[in-house]
Amino acid sequence: MKFYSHMASLKWPASFQGKIFLVCFVSTHIPLLSLLAFFAVRSEVGGSLPVLAIATLATLLGTGLAFVAMAAMMEPIRRSSLALSDYLERGDFPDLPTGYGDEAGLLMTNVQRAVATIDRQVGRLADVALTDDMTGARNRRWLNAYGIPMFEDYKKAGKSFGLLVIDLDKFKAINDTHGHTVGDQVILATADIIRANIRETDHLVRTGGDEFCVLMPSAGGSDVALAAERLRKAAGQSLRGIGLDQTVTVSIGAANLHRQDSGFLDTYRRADAYLYKAKQDGRNMAAVAS
Numbered sequence: 001m002k003f004y005s006h007m008a009s010l011k012w013p014a015s016f017q018g019k020i021f022l023v024c025f026v027s028t029h030i031p032l033l034s035l036l037a038f039f040a041v042r043s044e045v046g047g048s049l050p051v052l053a054i055a056t057l058a059t060l061l062g063t064g065l066a067f068v069a070m071a072a073m074m075e076p077i078r079r080s081s082l083a084l085s086d087y088l089e090r091g092d093f094p095d096l097p098t099g100y101g102d103e104a105g106l107l108m109t110n111v112q113r114a115v116a117t118i119d120r121q122v123g124r125l126a127d128v129a130l131t132d133d134m135t136g137a138r139n140r141r142w143l144n145a146y147g148i149p150m151f152e153d154y155k156k157a158g159k160s161f162g163l164l165v166i167d168l169d170k171f172k173a174i175n176d177t178h179g180h181t182v183g184d185q186v187i188l189a190t191a192d193i194i195r196a197n198i199r200e201t202d203h204l205v206r207t208g209g210d211e212f213c214v215l216m217p218s219a220g221g222s223d224v225a226l227a228a229e230r231l232r233k234a235a236g237q238s239l240r241g242i243g244l245d246q247t248v249t250v251s252i253g254a255a256n257l258h259r260q261d262s263g264f265l266d267t268y269r270r271a272d273a274y275l276y277k278a279k280q281d282g283r284n285m286a287a288v289a290s
Helices: 004-007 014-039 045-071 075-090 103-129 140-157 172-178 180-197 221-241 264-280
Strands: 161-168 203-206 211-217 252-257 286-288
Touching: 014 203, 045 075, 075 103, 075 161, 140 161, 140 203, 140 211, 140 252, 140 264, 161 172, 161 180, 161 221, 161 264, 172 180, 180 211, 180 221, 221 252, 221 286, 252 264, 264 286
Parallel strands: 252 286
Antiparallel strands: 161 211, 161 252, 203 211
16 A cells, blocks of 8 residues: 555646556656667667667557556446445446456446445435334424425425324323323324325324324315315224224314415414314314315
8 A cells, every 4th residue: 555655645647547647657668768778878879760769659659558458447446436426425326337257347346236235224224214113104304304395395386285183082091091002002003094094195294192294295175174084084983993992083183285374384383273173172073274
């Protein structure tokens, strides 16, 4: 590494390829310079001009060919470096050839394999970080990173967007009476019921202990109202079969994106206010904001 370190410290040429060219240039011209020095010392330059001309021409031609060949041989290193840079800066997945067995070919193969492995691991970690570990629903981190920006994109485009805010009724009493293990079963069952009764394009998010919300891209007012009532009925029927001696229900507040909404929080607060209204009106209700 000492020679490389010394060469790397040179300000010119700046590139790695240029430094290799410099080494090749110097090394290929040493024979020519030695020949010139030999004839100069013996004062025989004049009579040897044809020989010197041929040697010089051959050396320059060989140097040019060496430069071209070296540039071509450096291509795997250049591609590998660019592939790593593009992946780190923009997330572009490389497409490097992997059929070569020499050191440069193995470099491309290993870069391709390493990026593929890292990409898979990062994807898995990102999915874990954005998923509620109990229910498999999306979590608040996903809502902030992806859900709200998606909502804002729909708002800017003037498209419709619906939101459901869902809360289990008297959940504290279930925990106090039956314990947290049963409470967790109720939450799991609720998440499954919601998933089974929303569209594939909708997004289920667990926002708190027994609180969920559903983001409904492109959903109009009637879509949101129908989804809220369908979920309320499904929860009331399905949550009876988990071994409790009481009926478990949910209350739902629903709202649509309005033009005057400044952002996601305005729509969410309106849906949450109607959830509170559903609770106040006796629970096991779906209240839809006008």
